[in-house]
Amino acid sequence: MSGRYEHAKTDPSDYRTALRADCESCFGLCCVALPFAASADFALDKAAGRPCPNLQPDFRCGIHDSLRRQGFKGCTVYECFGAGQKVSQVTFGGRDWRQAPASAEAMFESFAVMRHLHELLWYLNEALAHLATRPFRDELSRVLEETEQLTGLDAASLLQVDIASCRERANALLLRTSELVRSEAIRSLKVPSKRRKAFGRGADLIGTNLRGADLRAANLRGAYLIAADLRGADLRAADLIGADLRDADLGGANLTGAIFLTQPQINAAKGDAGTKLPPSLIRPEHWNAPGTLA
Incomplete structure (x- = not known):
């Protein structure tokens, strides 16, 4: 690129x-x-200012290596x-x-x-x-x-x-x-005008099938992409600031050059060995778990 x-x-x-x-x-x-509440992300309720029961005297997490298995997915995000x-x-x-x-x-x-x-x-x-x-x-x-x-x-x-x-x-x-x-990017990547998508801030794309979509240089600022299927999508130079990628499937997606993408967004999504990330981000450990994309 x-x-x-x-x-x-x-x-x-x-x-x-x-x-x-x-x-x-x-x-x-x-x-x-x-604070956090008992949900799919946390196994129990905890009020703000109260130590998590898993916090040890040395300020380390007592279940760090098994957070997801023990119901604390939110901590890994x-x-x-x-x-x-x-x-x-x-x-x-x-x-x-x-x-x-x-x-x-x-x-x-x-x-x-x-x-x-x-x-x-x-x-x-x-x-x-x-x-x-x-x-x-x-x-x-x-x-x-x-x-x-x-x-x-x-x-x-x-x-x-x-x-x-x-x-x-x-x-x-x-x-x-x-x-x-x-x-x-539109000029450099020669993105056809008919494919220059501009969804606008806060676009509702929850659960949308965008598998293999050409989203190069797309405006996805603040978009709701929760559980969206983005497998194999091309997101080079797409603006993803504030986009909600919780459980979005990024398997095989190309996010190199994506703008304002952060680690928490990637942590909240699903991915695999074929997902291409910007060099500033770290591939989440849970992406490598056997038999799962989560």
Whole structure:
């Protein structure tokens, strides 16, 4: 796959490592701060701020290797974009919520804010890595730097951050990125005009048969693709920001060059050895489980 719409040749370690969960450096924040309800994703109810019964004294998960088998599928889908270790080691200086129970509530609330900011950093870094964004690279860099600075605030200041405003400012640049990248992909990949699908944000494609579909450079922002059949589909340069891929079948699909695709989306989908992913994403371990695509 060649063409001007490809990612710029940047060192992927610049952001992909820092914006990925490092559980060894975290105080199990997602296992405590977040609530969940008994469902197909979780085997029991847990209130926000209450430790999961599987959380061990060392903040590791006691059933990490068998989460899906024991009814905790939702845990294998979640990704904090590195917010957990940032709050644990930077915002709170390595002092955990067990050592300092008076700070627990502030730590858990900070984790929620930091997760939003780190997700924005992932998108902004990806936008900068596209050659098509050269015309407004300075603006992208400025917004990224300002967002990064917010992640270094103390807990009290962090909780005052207007996340909606941050998202609005970043989204204008991400939309512009999408339009330019997809336009160049259409020319580079010679996508026929009649196949330039633009479903629009929030398109309802739940359970839709899109097997083998040509979705190159498609606008699938916020699309509901829950349980959709995307086996063998060509999704190169498709914008998938916010798309719901829960149980979508991506067996044999080509997602190389897909725009704003994240690890949680891939974790929630089904795939196989033939699924082609962007280099920034990791093939979920459960995709390799014998006899299953889930």
